Each structure stands twice: as structure tokens, then as C-alpha cells.
Amino acid sequence: MFSSRIFSITTCLARNHHSIASIPLKSNLKQGYVSRRIGFALRTLATEPGKSSPDKPELIYHGSLTSRMKAVKVFSLTTSLTGLAAQPVIYEQAGKLGGTPIIVLMCGFVGFFTFVTPVLLHFITKKYVTHIHYNPSTEEYTATTISIFLTKIETKFKASDVKVPDVPGMFTSFVVGKVPLFVEPTMFSDTEHYVKIMGYDKPIDFRLNKSEPIESNRKGGTNN
Template identity: 40%
Template sequence: MLRTLNIPQEYITSSANFATLMHIDSQICASHVSSLHFRHSSTAPSQDLQVYHGQLTSQIRAVKLFSLTSSVGGIVALPILANEASRLDNVALVLGISTTLGVFTFLTPFMLHFITKKYVTELLYNPQTDKYTAIVYNFFLRRKLVTFHADQVTVPDVPGIFTTFKANGLALFVDPSLFKEPAHYARIMGYDKPLDYKLNKVTEDKGGTDK
């Protein structure tokens, strides 16, 4: 599997620039190979090794727990408040209270889940199976396991919001600085693979086609 790098034609025309690119790429690959000490032999322990821990895990858990608790309370209180507001004989006030409570009860949990569902709280690596397991929270704050091999990772050319890479088609977000071993991040992102230099050819319009 090759990494593709689009390079403008005018940049390659300079031999010095091209030599610099080749030198940088060789340094990246060499650095990655030298740091791959996590490739254990078949006698390695079978337990998963934690290679990443999300710094915002506790905060996300607390916010989602508060949101879900508030939603349950809102569902219970909504009929009571609607009944009390109806006695005021004020339609505008009833609609205002119902709308406000409905937003906090139903909309907020879905918005929080949309933002945080990609956040990887923990990333584990199994030396025997050579697979990673990303842990994220689902809507009901339960741990969801996403197991994948490094070859199953795709990195979008234009990453979406809160998306670092995709594993098995699922978008995931990680902070590169939080990896205990940077070599794992380099491997997942495909930095250990050779570059496939694609030159962007500039086509000039000569005002006609050659016959």
C-alpha cells in the first residue's frame, strides 16, 4: 500500500527540491522502522497494551452523564409542567416552557453524542493479533469497541470535522500528542509506507487538438 503525494510539476523541476523531499521521506521511514519495538514475537503476552488515552475522557463522560440524567428528569417533569402551565391560560407561556424543556430534554443529548461519538477515549494494541482496539462512547454512555488492523485504516484527503482517520468505515478522532509511543500513531496514519509521488501535470491549451 503506497502513500500518495501530489507534487506540482514546477516544484519537481528543481533537483534540489526533489532531493529534499526524498531525504525527508527516507528520514520518516527510517525513524519509524527504528521505533517499531512494539512488534513482539509470538511469545508476547496476549493482553492488550494501552498505547493511547484521551485527555478529555473524564470530561466527556461527566457531560454526557449529566445530559442523560437531565433528559430523564425532563421527560418525567414535562407532563407535570405542561399541566401546571395550562392552568395559567397563557398559550405563549405554555409553548415557551414546553419548547425550552424539549430542547434540553431531547436535542442536547443528540448534539453531544454527534460531537463526541468520534472521540477515542482509549486505544489498545494486541501484540499477538497485531490489531488495535479503539474505545468510544455510544449514545447511552456505554463503551463501544472498534477493532481494526493498521491496513484497514484510511486517512481522508480532506478530513471531516473531528476526524483524524477512518477504521472499518468509522470516523475516529485522536490527539497525536497523547500517544505513549509515537510509532503507533505513525503506523496507523500510514507514515511508514513509501510515498507514491504523483506529479500534477500542467496542460497548456494550444488553441486546438493535434491531428
């Protein structure tokens, strides 16, 4: 009798242990299934925005002199502001030293570094393109230049809007509308964009536009 009770108790414990152990296993299976579904959903959401990435403008050009040019302009503007702030003191001291001639000399010296230098630097660097972005969906380029006050100036254009001058001017690679721009051919990440912008992919016209004078000479010869 006692042995049969022990057997029944151990059997019940074994069954309960089996049922209790099976609960976490089922829950773990459910959790694994749910986690897999959540992971799939997250991967799906993460890949959907990537479809629009080709429509975003991509950087295809970065000027090698961009950082140096900005540093020089910052230094020039800093010296100009310092010169403007120090002008009253300089004029006062110049008046004490020698009167009007010294004042005129100091005004010319300080004014050159205060006003002429930033304008001269801007005249030289205003055509330099620091960045070019390309939008594949619209086939549009955006060229960035820097103003005299270090603000960005963006010029949007297409390859059909570009005009390459027959005689290139100083620091001029091509012209967009009335805006001359200067780029470094070696700084393009893809040279095909440079070829497309400069029109090198177009057929070459070997005619020298001398057809009209030739025709007029022929007409003159027949009349004689």
C-alpha cells in the first residue's frame, strides 16, 4: 500500500514537472516566432526608405582648395573687422604724429587691408566651385560657390544649360547663364559627369563656318 502511494506521488510529480517544463518551452517558441516576425517587419521598414536614395542628390565633386580658400577668407574678414575697429585709434595717433599727411598715409594703408584685400580675394575665388551635387531623377546639377561673407551660393543647371567659351577666361571652365564657374577636372568622383558637363560626349563639328563666303565667291565667278 505504502509503495503504491509513493509510486502514484512520483508519477504525479513527474507529470506536473513535464507540464510545467513544457510551458516555458511553448512560450519561448512563441516569443521566438514573434521576434522573427518583428525582425522581418523592421528589415522591411528599413529597406523601404532605401528605394528613394537614388532620388537624393549625390556629391560628385569636391574642390581641393575649399578648406584653404575658406581659411584665407576668414583671416581676411577678421583683419578687416580688426582694422575697422582700430581706425579711430590709428587716426588719433596719426594726427598727433604728423598732421594731415600722416593721416592720409595711414588711411590708405589701413584702408587697403580693410577693404581692398577682401574684395580682391573674392574677385579671384568667386568662380571657384567648392561642391557639385547631382540629382539623378531630374538630371540636374547644383554647383556651390562662396560669397564674400562666406555664405553658400547655389547655382542649379543641366548639361544643356552649360556653355563652354571658345576662348576660356581667367579661372573659367564653363558658363551657366551669365555665371562663370571654375572646376578642377581631377576632383570629380566620376569623370563621366565632367565629360557630360563640358559637352565632350557630343559629336564634333568640323565645319569652320566658311560656307557663306565660299558660296558668294562661287556666285561671283559665275556672273563673270
